[in-house]
Amino acid sequence: xxxxxxxxxxxxxxxxxxxxxxxxxxxxxxxxxxxxxxxxxxxxxxxxxxxxxxxxxxxxxxxxxxxxxxxxxxxxxxxxxxxxxxxxxxxxxxxxxxxxxxxxxxxxxxxxxxxxxxxxxxxxxxxxxxxxxxxxxxxxxxxxxxxxxxxxxxxxxxxxxxxxxxxxxxxxxxxxxxxxxxxxxxxxxxxxxxxxxxxxxxxxxxxxxxxxxxxxxxxxxxxxxxxxxxxxxxxxxxxxxxxxxxxxxxxxxxxxxxxxxxxxxxxxxxxxxxxxxxxxxxxxxxxxxxxxxxxxxxxxxxxxxxxxxxxxxxxxxxxxxxxx
Amino acid sequence: xxxxxxxxxxxxxxxxxxxxxxxxxxxxxxxxxxxxxxxxxxxxxxxxxxxxxxxxxxxxxxxxxxxxxxxxxxxxxxxxxxxxxxxxxxxxxxxxxxxxxxxxxxxxxxxxxxxxxxxxxxxxxxxxxxxxxxxxxxxxxxxxxxxxxxxxxxxxxxxxxxxxxxxxxxxxxxxxxxxxxxxxxxxxxxxxxxxxxxxxxxxxxxxxxxxxxxxxxxxxxxxxxxxxxxxxxxxxxxxxxxxxxxxxxxxxxxxxxxxxxxxxxxxxxxxxxxxxxxxxxxxxxxxxxxxxxxxxxxxxxxxxxxxxxxxxxxxxxxxxxxxxxxxxxxxxxxxxxxxxxxxxxxxxxxxxxxxxxxxxxxxxxxxxxxxxxxxxxxxxxxxxxxxxxxxxxxxxxxxxxxxxxxxxxxxxxxxxxxxxxxxxxxxxxxxxxxxxxxxxxxxxxxxxxxxxxxxxxxxxxxxxxxxxxxxxxxxxxxxxxxxxxxxxxxxxxxxxxxxxxxxxxxxxxxxxxxxxxxxxxxxxxxx
Numbered sequence: 025x026x027x028x029x030x031x032x033x034x035x036x037x038x039x040x041x042x043x044x045x046x047x048x049x050x051x052x053x054x055x056x057x058x059x060x061x062x063x064x065x066x067x068x069x070x071x072x073x074x075x076x077x078x079x080x081x082x083x084x085x086x087x088x089x090x091x092x093x094x095x096x097x098x099x100x101x102x103x104x105x106x107x108x109x110x111x112x113x114x115x116x117x118x119x120x121x122x123x124x125x126x127x128x129x130x131x132x133x134x135x136x137x138x139x140x141x142x143x144x145x146x147x148x149x150x151x152x153x154x155x156x157x158x159x160x161x162x163x164x165x166x167x168x169x170x171x172x173x174x175x176x177x178x179x180x181x182x183x184x185x186x187x188x189x190x191x192x193x194x195x196x197x198x199x200x201x202x203x204x205x206x207x208x209x210x211x212x213x214x215x216x217x218x219x220x221x222x223x224x225x226x227x228x229x230x231x232x233x234x235x236x237x238x239x240x241x242x243x244x245x246x247x248x249x250x251x252x253x254x255x256x257x258x259x260x261x262x263x264x265x266x267x268x269x270x271x272x273x274x275x276x277x278x279x280x281x282x283x284x285x286x287x288x289x290x291x292x293x294x295x296x297x298x299x300x301x302x303x304x305x306x307x308x309x310x311x312x313x314x315x316x317x318x319x320x321x322x323x324x325x326x327x328x329x330x331x332x333x334x335x336x337x338x339x340x341x342x343x344x345x346x347x348x
Numbered sequence: 349x350x351x352x353x354x355x356x357x358x359x360x361x362x363x364x365x366x367x368x369x370x371x372x373x374x375x376x377x378x379x380x381x382x383x384x385x386x387x388x389x390x391x392x393x394x395x396x397x398x399x400x401x402x403x404x405x406x407x408x409x410x411x412x413x414x415x416x417x418x419x420x421x422x423x424x425x426x427x428x429x430x431x432x433x434x435x436x437x438x439x440x441x442x443x444x445x446x447x448x449x450x451x452x453x454x455x456x457x458x459x460x461x462x463x464x465x466x467x468x469x470x471x472x473x474x475x476x477x478x479x480x481x482x483x484x485x486x487x488x489x490x491x492x493x494x495x496x497x498x499x500x501x502x503x504x505x506x507x508x509x510x511x512x513x514x515x516x517x518x519x520x521x522x523x524x525x526x527x528x529x530x531x532x533x534x535x536x537x538x539x540x541x542x543x544x545x546x547x548x549x550x551x552x553x554x555x556x557x558x559x560x561x562x563x564x565x566x567x568x569x570x571x572x573x574x575x576x577x578x579x580x581x582x583x584x585x586x587x588x589x590x591x592x593x594x595x596x597x598x599x600x601x602x603x604x605x606x607x608x609x610x611x612x613x614x615x616x617x618x619x620x621x622x623x624x625x626x627x628x629x630x631x632x633x634x635x636x637x638x639x640x641x642x643x644x645x646x647x648x649x650x651x652x653x654x655x656x657x658x659x660x661x662x663x664x665x666x667x668x669x670x671x672x673x674x675x676x677x678x679x680x681x682x683x684x685x686x687x688x689x690x691x692x693x694x695x696x697x698x699x700x701x702x703x704x705x706x707x708x709x710x711x712x713x714x715x716x717x718x719x720x721x722x723x724x725x726x727x728x729x730x731x732x733x734x735x736x737x738x739x740x741x742x743x744x745x746x747x748x749x750x751x752x753x754x755x756x757x758x759x760x761x762x763x764x765x766x767x768x769x770x771x772x773x774x775x776x777x778x779x780x781x782x783x784x785x786x787x788x789x790x791x792x793x794x795x796x797x798x799x800x801x802x803x804x805x806x807x808x809x810x811x812x813x814x815x816x817x818x819x820x821x822x823x824x825x826x827x828x829x830x831x832x833x834x835x836x837x838x839x840x841x842x843x844x845x846x847x848x849x850x851x852x853x854x855x856x857x858x859x860x861x862x863x864x865x866x867x868x869x870x871x872x873x874x875x
Binding site for chain 2: 025026031121125127129148150153161164168169173213214221223263266267270273275278280281290293
């Protein structure tokens with residue numbers, strides 16, 4: 025089966041770069057506004073607090089549980105929601121306890137007695153100090169991986185490629201965070217992992233497009249960067265679409281069948297895969313153009329490198345002959 | 349068919365290796381190394397504890413008080429006002445002639461302690477180094493003690509490890525019910541601080557009307573009875589001896605009422621102190637105090653030698669069992685507090701496994717079917733590599749006895765989607781070359797060449813993100829980055845080297861007239 029033919033006409037991506045630029049900037053600005061107004065909904069992993077997951081035999085008496093908790097001073101304002109199904113609820117509260125032998129779950133257990141036959145399926149409690157630590161670690165991880173990737177791409181390509189890919193990356197992460205803010209999804213550790221995966225995935229895509237552009241600079245005769253980019257991106261179009269599709273499919277199955285605990289995680293990835301694919305084609309390459317990447321310069325450098333290598337080889341050959 | 353080339357041999361070997369070493373994990377057999385399921389999948393208790401190490405410093409000061417009291421009494425030195433205040437021990441001599449003897453004792457036995465002398469009154473304080481050391485010691489001791497307790501409790505493979513400077517990570521898998529979990533938490537947190545304390549017989553009659561502050565003035569403390577909170581005792585706050593001199597504690601039964609009780613045995617020094625004290629205090633009462641509650645306060649009838657005693661209270665057999673474990677494993681020098689707790693019931697873990705397995709199977713099948721439809725045999729070859737990749741991930745994790753968490757499962761599912769990427773890139777390149785009219789051999793060789801740098805650079809960038817995540821992540825997140833990293837590395841072997849080897853091996857079979865079957869393209873055919 026072929027969706028993209030080998031003689032696929034070259035798409036004029038760069039001619040429309042401005043339009044996509046405007047779309048991207050709008051999305052990023054919209055996300056930033058969302059992040060500032062609605063803000064991220066930090067889950068207990070980062071904000072501290074307790075989440076208790078309770079499963080009832082039959083439907084959960086959610087209203088009764090709310091009433092009981094509201095009557096109790098220390099759990100007033102606890103948030104009780106259905107979790108995945110009508111028989112399961114999640115109780116979220118800001119309170120934590122330091123006592124090892126009697127904790128929030130034991131107290132909750134006492135309060136819930138008489139609400140029906142239930143089982144406490146999980147208790148997550150994170151003290152405020154730990155929450156801060158986890159958040160710092162998360163930010164640190166994000167920063168370090170961006171630095172590491174920047175360094176690697178600069179080394180393999182050129183600094184403009186690195187800068188363009190990191191800008192595409194920031195674009196992807198900002199929009200994904202914007203989506204998380206829009207839907208007020210609990211930010212927990214798995215979501216941090218999802219964001220870092222988006223980081224890796226988006227780069228993966230961008231690097232493959234860039235690799236083709238690097239190759240195109242050598243093989244395509246045109247000295248016009250936009251033409252080289254257009255042709256290279258067109259050549260990778262089929263790969264980009266296919267890989268994005270398989271990844272998207274897999275993440276979608278995770279979202280649909282992976283259970284309630286992985287919902288936020290796979291949602292973040294879904295957004296990330298879409299945005300990451302879009303950005304590798306429509307964001308990263310135009311930035312390369314706007315950074316005034318010069319084909320002539322790059323070719324000269326490559327030629328220089330080749331010359332040096334040839335010379336070295338010649339020297340080696342001479343040396344080997346000399347010793348023989 | 350061609351002769352087997354080194355690529356396909358390595359691939360087959362890797363495939364075999366993957367299958368063989370993932371068998372123990374897949375069949376859950378008892379033999380061989382296998383993947384351990386994380387607490388979020390098998391259920392269990394995860395806690396991050398912090399140690400209130402300043403309490404250890406306080407009790408260190410208290411024990412210095414006890415020792416000095418014992419030493420002074422032994423030398424028949426008369427003193428007054430032995431008090432513990434603000435982490436220092438203060439006392440005053442009544443007889444000037446005792447000064448040289450006291451100086452001698454302080455020089456010999458209290459080397460690391462700062463002594464301030466003002467006339468006949470002495471103040472002992474801990475040096476900053478000793479405070480630091482005491483705190484560190486308290487944390488290490490807490491780790492050992494909690495580990496001992498959990499081991500003695502008889503649970504399968506609990507983990508107790510120091511994390512960072514002052515935190516303790518406790519992981520207990522396989523807890524079945526909420527009640528069991530609470531019992532384990534109680535065992536972990538139990539101070540198990542056993543003390544023998546003398547009742548202040550001169551003032552005990554007034555204990556019910558006495559305030560804490562007044563008691564403190566006399567160097568006493570008011571404690572209540574364990575089963576009857578109204579019953580109060582006035583005790584000398586510096587104990588006669590404590591649980592550090594205990595060598596054994598066992599559950600026994602009272603012969604009269606068949607109530608469980610705990611028999612304990614003291615070491616030589618403890619037995620001697622106990623004997624001396626009981627000899628001096630016939631007719632007075634001595635309280636057995638555990639964690640600040642009086643369990644019994646019998647009248648001493650005669651000198652008690654041998655150094656054994658018992659604690660009776662209204663124990664249930666379970667309680668007695670746990671208390672004995674706690675006493676045997678030693679007291680916690682400082683109390684522990686929960687900083688983070690995650691507990692997962694076994695049913696939720698099973699649900700998570702089922703859900704992620706379904707996602708894995710559906711995701712895997714859809715990718716495999718898709719690859720075959722789109723690329724024909726080339727897709728089937730890629731699918732072989734994908735299957736080998738999955739086995740390799742399992743095998744490598746088994747060999748390292750790594751922990752598989754829920755995010756780790758998600759990582760494997762994600763790897764399925766991303767691992768075929770390498771083959772998509774390669775197949776696209778091969779198609780391109782075939783369409784340009786190259787021969788099959790050339791298209792394959794050139795295709796792998798062209799695809800390599802892209803795959804390499806893309807994988808290294810993803811790997812950088814995964815490694816950073818592993819270094820900075822905690823618990824479940826580590827599992828995610830681990831499976832992703834292994835998946836990427838394994839895909840280099842299977843998707844690049846392995847498929848390349850297969851092509852070279854079956855090359856003569858590839859019919860250039862049937863490119864649609866082999867590579868899924870309709871072309872006029874190669875020249």
